[in-house]
Amino acid sequence: MGRDRRCRATLRPRMKRPIAISDSANFYVSAERIFDPSLKNVPVIVLSNNDGCAVARSDEAKALGIKMGEPLHMIKDKVDAHGIRVFSSNYTLYGDISRRIVEVYEDFTPNVEIYSIDECFLDFTGFQDRTAHARVMRSEVLRRIGVPVRVGIASSKTLAKCANDVAKKNPIFRGVLDMMDETLADFVLPMVPVGDIWGVGHKTQKKLQDVGIHTASELRDMPIRQARALGTVVLERTVLELQGEPCLSFDEVEPQRKGMAVTRSSGAPMTDFETLFQAITAHATRAAEKLRNHGLVAGTLTVFYHTNRHRLDRPQYSGSRSTRLMPMSSDTFDLIAAARRCAQAAWPKGPQREYGFTKAGVLLDDLVKFEDRPLTLFDTAKPKSADLMAALDHVNDRFGKKTVVLASEGMKRPWQLRADHRSPRYTTRMAELPVVR
């Protein structure tokens, strides 16, 4: 789903200010309902890519017991029996509606942090009656876009998520809960199961329950050292956040994206290299497009493929290979060439090649903006230190680049130079070409 990201984090408490989180109810379903009023008040689900499983459910579908991520083939009976309306996902549409909702939020606060396709953190500093403000915002989103949203308000993001969660489950709050008041938090947190807290997943939930912690208030009161020992700095921050000490910053500017992926499951297992090759080529092509749409180039490309993880009765194989892209690139030709080299290198030598692969993907890492990409000089003989420095100076004078990569066909280890490094240690050895690991 979209552009979700973690928040920049620190252990140093920040200034307390009211943070709201607003999320859309069953977002994909709500989006489909905008254009088809007949979907109101009936069970609706939206499926994942390839129509594999349900990733969004209307309240009516939830009431029928359909779970998040449940495979379509396992709920076929329910779908037929109750006439559940089923949709393939339309991410272009959802992205567009998401942008429009953000525009409404921006009429209600100047500081909006987009967290995911259906969630935004909003700075609610300076409003006298936050609940009333949120209610007006809510009705505006419903009126202008047609999507119901819920709002939680607190002094930290984790607490705001809790408030949002409680508001969504208890109609008494009419979609808005302001938990800036500590006595209200004291009242609410004992009713929130620890597994529902943002940042507490299955594994951590189990560990916490093993030491007798079952609710948000119990986690809030957990000794901080114990929290760190049990769940690292991540859990420590969650505890502080529950105490109302913000550790996750409110961040309006979208951070530079670090990686990118194009992956697909295939219904029919791929058992011959040619089929796999075609899938990888398609993924690499799409990945290059995505890079260019974001104005980025990639420095590392990884190809992976593996057998069906759900078939525990069958032998498993998973292969992956990475390569440096040199020069860094978003060029379709470059990416396909690199991806094919990797796909070939990861192809098993033994009988595993008969297993049948049901998932494959191309991952891109070390992304930088196109205009910041390092200049790569090819066909340079293995240079002496002085030559490298001279080349660096030359390129800096000429292009004003911060980083230069010198590489040649015969060089196993290209050199990367940074303009700000002036000692003989200015070089960083880069991985071997063309395939590492």
Place this chain on the structure above:
DNA sequence: TCTGGGGTCCTAGGACCC
């Protein structure tokens, strides 16, 4: 030559999120 401590960088894997 041998030994050892400490710092940095890199990567794989785990956990979590929407």
Place this chain on the structure above:
DNA sequence: TCTGGGGTCCTAGGACCC
């Protein structure tokens, strides 16, 4: 038969250097 896709962050451990 049929089980999503796309992200981020943290840690441990190895390589390497001084």
